[in-house]
Amino acid sequence: MTSLIEQAKQKAAYQAVDEHVLPEHRVIGVGSGSTVVHVVARLLQRDPALNAKTVFVPTSFQSRGLLLDGGLTVGDVEQYSNIDVTIDGADEVDAQLNAIKGGGAAHLQEKVVAEAAKKFIIVADFRKDSKVLGEQWTKGVPVEVVPFAWRAVLKKLQALGSSEAKLRMAVAKAGPVVTDNGNFIIDAPFGLIHDPVKVLRDVKLITGVVEVGLFCNMAEVAYFGCEDGSVTVRTK
Ligand SMILES: O=C(CO)[C@H](O)[C@H](O)COP(=O)(O)O
Structure with a gap:
């Protein structure tokens, strides 16, 4: 049975993909971590003909593997410096959508791919939702x-x-x-x-x-999967 936290991650990821990955998009940035697993799962549920016309830019060994295992075409920021949208997880997000990232040690590539995107979207479960950074994520x-x-x-x-x-x-x-x-x-x-x-x-x-x-003033929207099965959407 899927845990509450896994369900929350999945709901946030699915809604973010549904609302931000559009049929006309050709280059999609894909972050790293356990929530992003659900992002890739949702991408794989799209029309295969659409995915075949799209390049996916990973942000780590892990996300590259997820994309390749799904049979998707991968590219890098050197080839694709204009990304339509990047979706990524976070360790903590504050009320202004500033985020702590790098719990998976991938924040360098994540930041480059987020900055190359027209839109940067965060997906997370309820444990990451804070007013001030450092409230929940105390590891530093x-x-x-x-x-x-x-x-x-x-x-x-x-x-x-x-x-x-x-x-x-x-x-x-x-x-x-x-x-x-x-x-x-x-x-x-x-x-x-x-x-x-x-x-x-x-x-x-x-x-x-x-x-x-620290990803400051970068995210346009954050999706938080909640304990009650709903999704909180926070915009700037
Ligand atoms: O920044 C990251 C990796 O560097 C991840 O996005 C962050 O750690 C969140 O991961 P998860 O979705 O597994 O909680």
């Missing part, structure tokens, strides 16, 4: 760093007020998580983030930081 802001600089970046993050910042360690491998881009991830908690743009700027200015998992 994911920060992708070049490996040789990680200790230097960690010190700078601590100096910026993230005293609990730490290198993300792998689970089924000794040592750190290595991203799809060959980098490391530092998770940097900043408590409640009332000004995510400032945190984004401050962290991005640290030399050695590749990308910060």
